[in-house]
Amino acid sequence: xxxxxxxxxxxxxxxxxxxxxxxxxxxxxxxxxxxxxxxxxxxxxxxxxxxxxxxxxxxxxxxxxxxxxxxxxxxxxxxxxxxxxxxxxxxxxxxxxxxxxxxxxxxxxxxxxxxxxxxxxxxxxxxxxxxxxxxxxxxxxxxxxxxxxxxxxxxxxxxxxxxxxxxxxxxxxxxxxxxxxxxxxxxxxxxxxxxxxxxxxxxxxxxxxxxxxxxxxxxxxxxxxxxxxxxxxxxxxxxxxxxxxxxxxxxxxxxxxxxxxxxxxxxxxxxxxxxxxxxxxxxxxxxxxxxxxxxxxxxxxxxxxxxxxxxxxxxxxxxxxxxxxxxxxxxxxxxxxxxxxxxxxxxxxxxxxxxxxxxxxxxxxxxxxxxxxxxxxxxxxxxxxxxxxxxxxxxxxxxxxxxxxxxxxxxxxxxxxxxxxxxxxxxxxxxxxxxxxxxxxxxxxxxxxxxxxxxxxxxxxxxxxxxxxxxxxxxxxxxxxxxxxxxxxxxxxxxxxxxxxxxxxxxxxxxxxxxxxxxxxxxxxxxxxxxxxxxxxxxxxxxxxxxxxxxxxxxxxxxxxxxxxxxxxxxxxxxxxxxxxxxxxx
Amino acid sequence: xxxxxxxxxxxxxxxxxxxxxxxxxxxxxxxxxxxxxxxxxxxxxxxxxxxxxxxxxxxxxxxxxxxxxxxxxxxxxxxxxxxxxxxxxxxxxxxxxxxxxxxxxxxxxxxxxxxxxxxxxxxx
Numbered sequence: 001x002x003x004x005x006x007x008x009x010x011x012x013x014x015x016x017x018x019x020x021x022x023x024x025x026x027x028x029x030x031x032x033x034x035x036x037x038x039x040x041x042x043x044x045x046x047x048x049x050x051x052x053x054x055x056x057x058x059x060x061x062x063x064x065x066x067x068x069x070x071x072x073x074x075x076x077x078x079x080x081x082x083x084x085x086x087x088x089x090x091x092x093x094x095x096x097x098x099x100x101x102x103x104x105x106x107x108x109x110x111x112x113x114x115x116x117x118x119x120x121x122x123x124x125x126x127x128x129x130x131x132x133x134x135x136x137x138x139x140x141x142x143x144x145x146x147x148x149x150x151x152x153x154x155x156x157x158x159x160x161x162x163x164x165x166x167x168x169x170x171x172x173x174x175x176x177x178x179x180x181x182x183x184x185x186x187x188x189x190x191x192x193x194x195x196x197x198x199x200x201x202x203x204x205x206x207x208x209x210x211x212x213x214x215x216x217x218x219x220x221x222x223x224x225x226x227x228x229x230x231x232x233x234x235x236x237x238x239x240x241x242x243x244x245x246x247x248x249x250x251x252x253x254x255x256x257x258x259x260x261x262x263x264x265x266x267x268x269x270x271x272x273x274x275x276x277x278x279x280x281x282x283x284x285x286x287x288x289x290x291x292x293x294x295x296x297x298x299x300x301x302x303x304x305x306x307x308x309x310x311x312x313x314x315x316x317x318x319x320x321x322x323x324x325x326x327x328x329x330x331x332x333x334x335x336x337x338x339x340x341x342x343x344x345x346x347x348x349x350x351x352x353x354x355x356x357x358x359x360x361x362x363x364x365x366x367x368x369x370x371x372x373x374x375x376x377x378x379x380x381x382x383x384x385x386x387x388x389x390x391x392x393x394x395x396x397x398x399x400x401x402x403x404x405x406x407x408x409x410x411x412x413x414x415x416x417x418x419x420x421x422x423x424x425x426x427x428x429x430x431x432x433x434x435x436x437x438x439x440x441x442x443x444x445x446x447x448x449x450x451x452x453x454x455x456x457x458x459x460x461x462x463x464x465x466x467x468x469x470x471x472x473x474x475x476x477x478x479x480x481x482x483x484x485x486x487x488x489x490x491x492x493x494x495x496x497x498x499x500x501x502x503x504x505x506x507x508x509x510x511x512x513x514x515x516x517x518x519x520x521x522x523x524x525x526x527x528x529x530x531x532x533x534x535x536x537x538x539x540x541x542x543x544x545x546x547x548x549x550x551x552x553x554x555x556x557x558x559x560x561x562x563x564x565x566x567x568x569x570x571x572x573x574x575x576x577x578x579x580x581x582x583x584x585x586x
Numbered sequence: 587x588x589x590x591x592x593x594x595x596x597x598x599x600x601x602x603x604x605x606x607x608x609x610x611x612x613x614x615x616x617x618x619x620x621x622x623x624x625x626x627x628x629x630x631x632x633x634x635x636x637x638x639x640x641x642x643x644x645x646x647x648x649x650x651x652x653x654x655x656x657x658x659x660x661x662x663x664x665x666x667x668x669x670x671x672x673x674x675x676x677x678x679x680x681x682x683x684x685x686x687x688x689x690x691x692x693x694x695x696x697x698x699x700x701x702x703x704x705x706x707x708x709x710x
Contacts, residue, residue, distance in 0.1 A: 361674065365642070368671040372693035373599040379696050380606065408693065 002195060006188055009181075021080045025067035028087050028111045032060045032094065035105045039098055046098075052142060053097025059090030081119055084112035085131055092135030093142075100139040101155065109135050109163070117167030118174040125171050129164030136160065228344070230312075230322070233329065235338040238263040238293045242340075250322070250345050252315030264341055265293045267312050269319065297339050300326040312343065321346050360418040367411045374404045413545040420552040427470045427556055431580045434465045434474070434506055438499045441478040445486060445495075453491035459498035465506040466580040469557045474577075477553040480546040481510040481573050487540050488571065489514035501579065505559075508575040516567040525563060526551045534567065550575075589706075592632060593618045594625035594648075595640035595669065600692070604638055604669070607696045611703035622646025626654055629664065636706075639686075641670040641677065649684045656685035665706075669694070 036057055039045040047053040063086040070076045070083070088109065095103040109132055116128040137156040140147055147153045223231070223244050230250040233242030240262050243255040251267055265273060273292025277283070282291050283298045299306035307325040314320060322343035329338040378401050381389065389397065419425055442458050449456045467474075478497075485495040493513040500507045515534045517525065524530045529544040551561045554575050565571040591613050595601040598620065605618050613636070617628035623645035629637055637655075639648035646654075648668050655661045668681040671692035678689045690699070 361672075365671050368692055369597055369600070372671060373597070373603065375693045376600070376603040376696050380603070383697055 002188075002192060006192065009185060009188055020071040021067040021077065021083055022071040024080075024115050025064050025083055025087075028060065028084075028091075028108070028115075029064045031108050031111060032057060032091070035094070035098075035108060039104075045104065048099045049097045051097065052093050052138075056090045056092070056094025056097055059093060060087055061090075063087045063090060081116065081124065081127070084115040085127065087112035087115075088131035088135045089138075092138035095135065096139040096142060101152070106136070110166075113163050113167055114170055117170035119171075120175065120178065122168075122171060125164055125168045128167035129160045132163040133157065133160035230341070230343045230345075232258075232264060232341040232343075233338060234264045234341070236336055238265055238290065238297075238339075240264060241338070250314075250320060250343070251312060263293075264339075265290065265296065267314075268292065268296065269311050269313060272311060297326055297328070300328045300339055301336065303328070309346065310343075321350055323349075357418070360415055364411050364415040368408065371404055371408050371411070375401065375408070378404065410543065410545075413543075413549060416549055417545055417552075420549070425552065425556050427473060429468055429470050429557075431466055431468055432471050432474075434467055434499055434508070434577075435460055437471060437475050437478055438497055438508065440475060441482050442497055444479065445482045448483070449486050449495065452486055452489075454486055454489050455494045457494060457496040459496065459500075461500050463501065465499060465501050467506055467557070467577045468580045469577065470553075473553045474557070477550045477575065478508060478510075480550045481508075481575070484546060485510050485512035485514065485571070485573075487542070488512060488535070488538075493570075502576075504579055506577045506579050508577070509572060510575075511570065511572040513570040516569055516571055517563070517565040518567055519565075522563055522565060526561065588612065588614045589636060590614045590616045590632065590634040591636045591638060592616055592625065592628045592634045593638045594620070594622065594628075594643060594651075595638075596620050596643045597640070600640070600669075603696055604699070607699040608638070608703060610696075611700045613703055622648070622651055626651050629655065629661065630658075633661070634664065636665045636667060638667045638669060641668055641672060641681065648686075649681060652681070652685040 039047065039053070063083050066086065067080075067083050070080050091105075091108050091112065095106055095109070098105055113128045113132055116124045116131065133156055134141070136159055137147075140152075140156075147156065226244050226246045227249055228246055229244075230247035231242070231244040232240055232247050234240050239260065240258050241260060243253070243258040247258070248254050253262065270292065273295060277291040277295035280295050280298050283294050283301075294301075305325060305327055307323060310322055310324045311319045312322050312324075323346050324341060324343040327340050327342075328336050329340055331337050378397060382394070382397055382401075438458065438460065442456055446456055482495065482497060489495055489512045495513075496509075496511045498509045498511075500509070515538060517532045517534060521530075521532050525532065526547050530547075531542065531544045534540075535542060554561050554577065557577055559575060559577040562574045562576075563571065564574075591608050593601055593604050593608065593615060595604065601618055601620065605615055608615055616632040616634050617625075619625050619628055620643075622639075622643040625637070625639060625643070626646060628634075629651070637651070639651055641648040648670070652666055652668070655664055655666065665688070666686045667688040667690060668686040669690050669692055670677050670681070678691075681689050
C-alpha cells in the first residue's frame with residue numbers, strides 16, 4: 001500500500017517537476033507549426049515579412065533540435081533554460097514577420113514565458129520579462145528604428161510587465177508546489193522508515209518471544225524434574241512464592257497450598273533458628289521483625305553461598321534433616337528481591353554415618369574381647385610359678401604376646417581413624433611440657449632400636465616448651481614417628497629426635513638415615529592406608545594408618561606436619577605445635 | 587574374714603580369667619554368672635563385698651545393675667568394679683555416673699588385677 005503511494009508520488013513528481021526539455025518544447029513547437037500552417041492556409045493572414053517569419057520558424061526549429069539534444073544528453077540539461085530564451089527570440093521574429101503588432105500569434109509568447117516562470121529561481125521572472133520585451137519590440141530591433149508613438153513604446157513595457165507578473169505568480173505557485181511535494185515526499189520517507197523499523201522490531205520481538213518460550217519450557221522441565229531436592233523461593237520477607245515437586249515430596253504441602261500462603265520459617269524448628277540468630281549476634285537483615293529468618297538468610301544476604309544442616313518440619317510435624325543451601329535472588333538492578341532455598345534430605349546419609357560408627361564400634365568391641373582372653377591367658381601362663389616354662393617356650397610366648405598386642409594396636413588405630421573421619425575426636429587437652437613426651441618416646445623406642453642396631457639421639461631445648469594438648473595423643477603421635485623412623489632405617493643408621501622452640505611454636509623433628517620416600521609419593525603419605533613403595537619393596541610391616549593418625553592428632557592441636565625426604569639418604573618429619581601462652585606455662 | 591566376690595561376664599573365658607585372679611588374690615567367689623539378671627539375683631542373694639561386672643551382658647547390662655544396686659539401700663556396702671571392652675571414651679564416665687566404684691578396660695592384665703584386688707582387700 002505504502003509502496004504504491006510512494007511510486008505514484010515519485011511518478012507525479014517526475015512528470016510534473018522534471019519533464020524533459022523535449023516535452024516542454026513540444027508545446028511551443030506544435031503551436032508554431034500550427035501557426036505556420038494556419039498563416040499559409042487562411043486567406044488574409046500570410047506573412048507581412050516572409051524573411052522574418054521564416055527566420056522565426058527556423059529559430060524555433062533550432063530550439064526544438066537543441067531540446068532534443070539536451071534530452072538525449074542529460075548532463076546538458078542544466079543549460080535547458082536557453083531553449084525558452086531562443087524560443088522567445090524565434091517567436092519575436094515570427095510575430096514580426098506575420099504582422100508585428102497586428103500579428104495573430106503574439107499570444108504564442110506565453111508558452112516559453114510559462115516555461116521560464118515555472119523554473120526554480122526568481123531570476124527567471126526577470127528573464128521572462130526581458131525576453132517578452134525583446135520579443136514584442138523585435139520589429140524595431142530588426143529595423144533599427146524606434147517606436148514612433150507612445151502606444152508603441154508602452155507595448156514594449158506594459159505587456160512584458162504583465163507577463164513578468166504572471167511569470168512571478170507561476171514561479172511562486174511552482175515553488176510552493178515543489179515545496180509541498182518535497183514535504184510530502186519527506187513525510188512518505190519518514191513513514192516508510194518507521195514502518196521498516198516496526199517490521200524489524202516485530203521480527204525481533206517474535207524471535208525473543210520464541211527464545212523466551214524455549215527457556216520457559218526448559219526451566220519448567222528442570223523445575224518439575226527436581227523431585228529429590230526441595231527448591232523453595234521466597235520474597236525478601238520469607239513469604240514463599242515458588243515451590244517445586246521436591247518440596248512437596250520432602251515437606252508435604254503442594255505448591256498451591258504453600259505459595260503466597262506460607263513462610264519458609266514455618267518449616268524450620270524455631271529454637272534452631274533462635275540458636276543460629278544468637279550465634280550470629282542477631283543480624284538485622286532485611287527485617288528486624290523475624291531474627292530467625294534474618295539468621296537463616298544472613299550469609300546469602302551478604303552474597304556468600306551458605307550450605308549447612310538444618311531440620312525441616314514436615315506438615316505432619318515430623319522432622320527431616322536436610323543439607324540446605326541458601327542463595328539470594330536479585331532484580332535487574334542487583335537489589336535483593338528474595339531468597340532461594342535448595343535442600344537435600346540427608347536422613348539416609350545420617351543413617352549411613354550412624355551405622356558406620358556403630359559398626360566400627362561393634363567390630364572394635366568384638367575384636368578386643370577375644371584379644372582380652374588371649375593376652376590374659378598368655379600372661380597367666382608366663383606368671384605360672386608352679387609350672388614354669390622353658391626358655392624356648394617363653395620365646396614362643398613372647399611372639400604370641402607381641403602379635404596379640406600388634407593386633408590390639410591395629411584395632412585401636414582403625415577405630416581412631418574412624419573417629420577422626422566422623423569428626424568425633426576426643427582430646428583431653430591441658431597445659432603440658434613437651435620434654436617428658438620426647439624422653440618417654442625415646443625410652444620406649446630404645447629396646448627396639450637396640451635390637452635393630454640403630455643409634456637413637458635426642459636433642460632437647462634449653463628452655464622448657466609448654467603446649468596446650470593431650471599428653472596421651474601427642475605421645476602417640478611422637479611414638480608413631482619414631483617407630484616409623486626405626487622401621488625404615490637399616491642397621492647402623494641413626495634416628496634423631498629433637499625438640500626446639502621457634503618463635504610461637506614448638507617444633508619436634510624426627511630425622512632418620514633410612515631408605516627415604518619417592519618425591520612423587522610425598523603428598524600421598526598422610527592419606528589412609530597409603531604405603532610408600534620403599535615400604536612395600538622392603539617388606540616393612542604396617543597397614544598405612546600411623547601417619548594419618550599422627551597428622552590428625554597434630555591438626556587437632558592446631559599444629560602442622562611437614563616431611564622432607566630423599567631416597568637412599570633419609571627422611572625428616574617435622575611436627576609444629578603452637579606454644580601455650582607464657583603465663584600458663586610457668 | 588575373707589572378702590567375697592560375685593563375678594559376671596557373658597564371655598566364659600573372661601569370666602574364668604577374672605575368677606582365677608580373684609582366687610589368686612585370696613578372695614572368695616560366691617557366684618560366677620553369665621548374664622545380668624543372674625548377676626543381680628546373685629548379688630541380692632549373696633550380698634558380696636565386691637561385684638565384678640562386664641558392661642555389655644544379655645538380660646541386664648552392667649550399668650543397669652549398677653543403677654538397680656544404688657537404688658537399694660540395703661546394698662550400700664557393695665563395691666562395684668566394671669569391666670568393658672568398649673572403645674567409647676565416655677564408657678568410664680557413664681559407668682561411674684551409674685554408680686560403679688571402679689573401672690577396668692579390657693584387655694586387662696590379670697597380674698595387675700590380682701595386685702589391685704590384694705591391696706583393696708587389705709584396705710577394706
